[in-house]
Amino acid sequence: MNKAFTKETDSDEDDEPGLPPLPAGGKNYITPQGYARLRAELLDLMDNERPKVVEIVHWAASNGDRSENGDYLYGKKRLREIDRRIRFLTKRLEIAEVVEPSVHAGSDQVYFGATVTYMDDQGQSRTVTIMGIDEADSNQGQVSWIAPVARALLKARVGDEVQLPTPSGLRTLEVLDVEYPSAGRD
Template sequence: MSKAFTKESDADEDDDGVGGVAAPIPAGAKNYITPQGYARLRDELLQLMDEERPKVVEAVHWAAKNGDRSENGDYLYGKKRLREIDRRIRFLTKRLEIAEVTDPSVHQGSDKVFFGATVCYVDEGGEERTVTILGIDEAQSAQSQVSWISPIARALLKAREGDVVKLVTPGGAHEVEVLSVRYPAPPSPTS
């Protein structure tokens, strides 16, 4: 069979997300994201399209002129990087098209948990934790951010300060008490 008609791997077709795994959006749900998260994704998309992709295309074009492409490392690695960039561009484009930008600062002063809230809670063992509920494409667990579809976010959403809510995890059900809820300040009006 000709090499031209084979795929490099079955995963190449659909792995548009970071690290090859796109975060799933529940069926019928919206892709909520903060204005800051939307701006970061848009900036990444523009940087890939306007800066990184043209550089890689130029490198691949130069490498292609150097002869035998089957043994040309610059050409092979450049083409691989180009596929990665194109896959990420498709992913970002799809996610930005379906994004539902939601500004959490509109809830400032509220004691009820909505999207974008930073919530301090205590678990049954007395351990205090603070999480910020963000969109699927912007939450970073290393910064105590959780996706709005995570079990803890689902348990906390719509709760108020002082409420005890049930957190269902694979390890069983637990109770957590909401200690405080805060939201970012609204953007200051520019003069």
């Protein structure tokens, strides 16, 4: 068959580039706030953005020659991007396991959703919040629960020293403080 008549397909992989995959057989832990944000994004894409782009593509297609119609070509591309994101969000929300971190309020042990202050073996103090894969933002001091530092800290208590494997060797982290959000806090 001539290559010109084959269907262009997007990658079979629906995962967004740059997001870590879920561990094999693992759960997609997420905070209630993170779940709400992803669900709001999904609903906005389906109810607002996608219908607008479909309308533009329909209008552009009715103008005739589609091969040099920028509105049509860009609209179709944007539609594929929106559909890919909708599929990704739908899959992630279907397997999401919402975990309320506030149930551990007052605990000195590190669980999902904890904000942990620790000191490394070089005397530097850092604070991180352990979040879900789809909601962690390193610019805000959040790390995914599958990140090496989070895995090292999970289940530790204030005063514990844990070992963090790094490419340059093992590092020791001392847990200084553990905090959880209060119930109902966004």
